[in-house]
Amino acid sequence: MNLIDEIKTRKTFAIISHPDAGKTTITERLLYYSGAIRQAGTVKGKKSGKFAKSDWMAIEKERGISVTSSVMQVYYGDYHINIVDTPGHEDFSEDTYRTLMAVDAAVMVIDSGKGIEPQTKKLFEVCAMRGIPIFTFMNKLDRDGREPLDLVSELEEVLGVDAYVMNWPMGMGKNFLGLYDLHNQRVELTHPEDANGEDFLPLNDAGEVEGDFAFKKSSIYTQAMEDAQLLREAGNEFDLEAVSRGKLTPVFFGSALTGFGVQTFLDAFVDFAPSPAAQTTQKDELVPVDSEELTGFIFKIQANMNPAHRDRIAFVRICSGVFEPGVDVTLQRTKKKIKLSHTTQFMADTRETATHSIAGDIIGLYDTGNFQIGDTIYSGKTEVQYPALPQFTPELFMKVAPKNVMKQKSFHKGIEQLVQEGAIQLYKTFHTNEYILGAVGQLQFEVFKYRLKEEYNAEVVMTPMGRRIARWINEEDLDQNLSSSRNLLCRDRFDAPVFLFENEFAVNWFKDKHPEIELTTLF
Incomplete structure (x- = not known):
């Protein structure tokens, strides 16, 4: 065939x-x-x-x-x-x-x-x-x-x-x-x-x-x-x-x-139902499904699918070419070369090593921290970048801290791995480095708390901050003296500066007072 x-x-x-x-x-x-x-x-x-x-x-x-x-x-x-x-x-x-x-x-x-x-x-x-x-x-x-x-x-x-x-x-x-x-x-x-x-x-x-x-x-x-x-x-x-x-x-x-x-x-x-078709890149170029070049993008990262091994799986939609174990690809975001040796596919409730996958297939890459949601991988010399995936700006916020200070290591590891899944956003206050979680819905916090306890043995205390409005600023506009209870200055997990505004009135007041600072919804 x-x-x-x-x-x-x-x-x-x-x-x-x-x-x-x-x-x-x-x-x-x-x-x-x-x-x-x-x-x-x-x-x-x-x-x-x-x-x-x-x-x-x-x-x-x-x-x-x-x-x-x-x-x-x-x-x-x-x-x-x-x-x-x-x-x-x-x-x-x-x-x-x-x-x-x-x-x-x-x-x-x-x-x-x-x-x-x-x-x-x-x-x-x-x-x-x-x-x-x-x-x-x-x-x-x-x-x-x-x-x-x-x-x-x-x-x-x-x-x-x-x-x-x-x-x-x-x-x-x-x-x-x-x-x-x-x-x-x-x-x-x-x-x-x-x-x-x-x-x-x-x-x-x-x-x-x-x-x-x-x-x-x-x-x-x-x-x-x-x-x-x-x-x-x-x-x-x-x-x-x-x-x-x-x-x-x-x-x-x-x-x-x-x-x-x-x-x-x-x-x-x-x-x-349709079979896989050519995918459009960020430059509006079509990549044929039967291209010799292996390409794909990561649409999901999941931690602890096997709790015994604390693994992390990056799910890749293959868009073109043929995947076989040992293939070398380039991670577009970092330009880093990676050999795809440890992969898996999910057959109902069992896992099998992926040995031959083509356009339309979804495989799991065992991830040690290389990948992020939205990353493109490609095997050829010509750079390929697929369009960015949707992101939601959080609306609800919680301060989070370990219940037991002796469990700091488990707490930090759990926080680090679970936020990489993309459902919860992590921020640190600029002055005190307190952890703040942002989400679009209350249930996300409940699941996050449950998983920290069950998967990382880290019980946490969550303190509601209510609704806040997150707005990012450029690094060159950063002034730590601008932080207040009404516009709390933080850094996100990528170290980008972001304000958590108390309400829309606080946003407008800030804009009027600092028209030279550009506020954006996503960094």
């Missing part, structure tokens, strides 16, 4: 949703149907002890939430799939936004009982800005929910995207008979025992199931046929080019918890 044909087998996508819509559960089902795991887990699996494979962190298992993106590779038929399960909670949006820069498509999971929720809308808008193809899965049909027509209408009106219905529910909750599959021209039954053990029954030219089956006498089946006829006549046309531009979203219904409809969705997804 030549390189281009091999690249066509890659499907790299993120799963996005509002919290509790079923995002991690559908990830488990996709792993199960690929054969990567024998039994699908759930996010809240405390009684059975069987947790989701993508929720590897202790706090995720304890609290039943996803707080970090996780990457898994699986094989499905002839396809090599890279799945990224993202946090749904808005406090971890920055991790999700960066992850969306590293994928070629997105699966949007919607709770059929709730419809479009705020975080779903935000994440969709990020995908829309990048033109990422979106495949929609209306989840939780095993429960009673909203009318399917209302859900599709809301999808189009609120998100401003055209929808193409691939299958249609025949009832829901206790009266869920199955799916009327417009795309495959068949009916998929929840109770195949009612149809001589057949899971799928074909539709004739009139759009009906032939044969004498009890479910055909149900008004639910009749209503589904009428709805399907309406969709055929008044619905959007299927247009693969519009799908690839993110203008048309194929819509699937099903239940991730029971697995119903998930394999049908996966079969269609691998057929229609």
Whole structure:
């Protein structure tokens, strides 16, 4: 198989949703149907002890939430799939936004009982800005929910995207008979025992199931046929080019918890989702996927995925070329040459050494402190730099100090490694070198505190500072006498000077008094 044909087998996508819509559960089902795991887990699996494979962190298992993106590779038929399960909670949006820069498509999971929720809308808008193809899965049909027509209408009106219905529910909750599959021209039954053990029954030219089956006498089946006829006549046309531009979203219904409809969705997804394409550099130059030069960018750093070894993994999206162990690359930011010998890839809940990876694949580099989020690596002589990844300016701030002064070493090590992940920002006060943490949401502080204790045995005391406005200044404008309680002068972890202003009034007062000093939102 030549390189281009091999690249066509890659499907790299993120799963996005509002919290509790079923995002991690559908990830488990996709792993199960690929054969990567024998039994699908759930996010809240405390009684059975069987947790989701993508929720590897202790706090995720304890609290039943996803707080970090996780990457898994699986094989499905002839396809090599890279799945990224993202946090749904808005406090971890920055991790999700960066992850969306590293994928070629997105699966949007919607709770059929709730419809479009705020975080779903935000994440969709990020995908829309990048033109990422979106495949929609209306989840939780095993429960009673909203009318399917209302859900599709809301999808189009609120998100401003055209929808193409691939299958249609025949009832829901206790009266869920199955799916009327417009795309495959068949009916998929929840109770195949009612149809001589057949899971799928074909539709004739009139759009009906032939044969004498009890479910055909149900008004639910009749209503589904009428709805399907309406969709055929008044619905959007299927247009693969519009799908690839993110203008048309194929819509699937099903239940991730029971697995119903998930394999049908996966079969269609691998057929229609795009394979990796040429990436644009910061200079607006295209790097072909089959270039001889290995290139990629780091979109995530994660500490302690293996607590026994205190490792740190830098996740790289490969954009072109072929990775093989021992390849020499240049780190664009430092121009430093690095040999990539110690690498890994994640196969469900196991790790394997990456031996051959190409455009679209995501591999992990064991990092000793060389890499930062947003770094570009390249193997050739021509410098390549991919665009910068999104950064959020923190809004909430906490002073942090070790509870036990004898644990200073563990405290400093934990702080240093966890802030490199990019979810929490670290500052030091200019005069006293006190540690201050900045984040976009309160939950980030709770996770940070938990991980310091569990992963580094360092208990901390956090003192809230409330909301502050961070503004950076140039080094030549630095005057330590400008620091006050209203505009606290600090340095960030890259040693750049930054003011933490008490409020907008304090910012404006400072601007009026010091018009010669330029304030910026990010350094």
